[in-house]
Amino acid sequence: MSNELEQVAQRKAKLAELVALGVPPYPVRFDRAETISAVAAAHGDTTGDVLEADQPQTRVAGRIMSIRSFGKANFLVLSDGLSRLQVYVRADSMPALDFEIFKRLDFGDHVGVSGRVFRTRTNELTIWAASITFLAKCLLPLPEKWHGLTDVEARYRQRYLDLIVNVEARKVFETRARVVAGIRRFMNGRGFLEVETPMMQPLAGGALARPFVTHHNTLDMELYLRVAPELYLKRLTVGGFEKVYEINRNFRNEGISTQHNPEFTMLEFYEAYVDYHHLMTMTEEMLAEVARDATGGLECAFNGHVISFAAPFRRLSLRHAAAEAAAERLGRPVTELDMRDREAAAAVARALGFEVKGAHGAGKIATTVFEGLWEDRLVQPTFVFDFPTEVSPLSKQKPDDPDTVERFELYAGGFEVANGFSELNDPVEQRRRFEGQLKDRAAGDAEAHQMDEDYLRALEYGLPPTGGEGIGIDRLVMLLTGSPSIRDVILFPLMRPISDSRS
């Protein structure tokens, strides 16, 4: 695109003509009396007769979404992003200069209009323009008004264009904002304190994931973008904040897919003196309330299914469900006990076609079997509970069963939405778990947890019995907006830059 587009040159020429007429090309402000949405709302039900009697005056601003000319009668459609309103333009109703401005307007320009509100013969709510103020030029031609912008790559790369021409795109992000606001309302209403913990951490802890690495110049030190806020939030619980939460970004240097973006938003919260049973109930209540706030109901259409957030959610014990599904698939008995035995579980997993590595214990294998057989079948919200200790280095063991922790994951739409557990608060056991992770790390597992001495020290001061949970906001919004890709619910998803051999 080295040669300037003809249409861009034409639009620049029109702008130059306005300047020649003495019109400021980029004025600093426009005092509108009300928004277009407000006009539409105020007069949405007013009849033309009433409007003729009242002659309501208004002064609005917006982007031109279409221009239709009929010789002496002309129509503009203005948008304030939310609503659209028609403007009736004729030369004999406004100063000569204003009509000269009108003649040089393009689809996409910003204008201010004042005039009276009336209804046309076709009953369309319209402003009869008494003046037009030029506010800003759209130099680049916008996508077509009828089909909009459908190229997904362009929609992600140039989200501003997507938002201008695709109303549904805007609605997704409005719903997202309502989801986040609804969660804050829910948490605040329960006495939780919203906090912000470091995103740049000397140790990337709190989740099993590969971090991004960065560098601080003055301190000359390596820093990691956080993979989770977990260990800092629990330090706060040690410090006496009994109910804390954080809604913010996590960063994981891993694959990109329809369900994974390198940066994603999590709600993470901790509450002293509760266990994972309490968290599951609270999650049911939260999601029902948030769904109702954001969408008006408990049900949402996703991927050809209707997902209901009505409580109670289904509950599945991980090893039990893994054994049951494996037995069904293999046509021979598989017991929960098999899922606890390294060799029996490995045999089952291999028979099912899953990879079993030498370092994998029974717990990791049982989890693999479960995820392989169940994950995409869990369309309705389902709590999967009682995870193997082996795959849960920060969770508390069940009192009568050291191989199992009090942990659950919530699945919906075929993917994981939340993860919560009774927090491990025994510093001796936590050190043992970290040491186990170090062995995995030494064996080549780049996602294994690192030793965090300061966190252990915090635990030594005494973390009360605590329940903690993380909820993936992007995925929740996917479900609530029926978006099949996480990129549809992230305003600016990460894209590879365009190189010279393109564009």
Next chain:
RNA sequence: GGGCCCGUAGCUCAACUGGCAGAGCAGCAGACUCUUAAUCUGUUGGUUGGAGGUUCGAUUCCUCCCGGGCUCACCA
């Protein structure tokens, strides 16, 4: 990273088995006093993502590269 698919005008899309690269919208010029995907007449706009190759001839076939989508693997 593997597999499959896609990339043509500003946008949305055509172009049969390899035979002059087109339409609608947008734009430009004109007509039109209430239209709303306005209509009508005329018209501009292309290195077909990039670089090579095969061929008399490539949007079409082949190779490599760039970007994207779906999917598998990894992960949340």
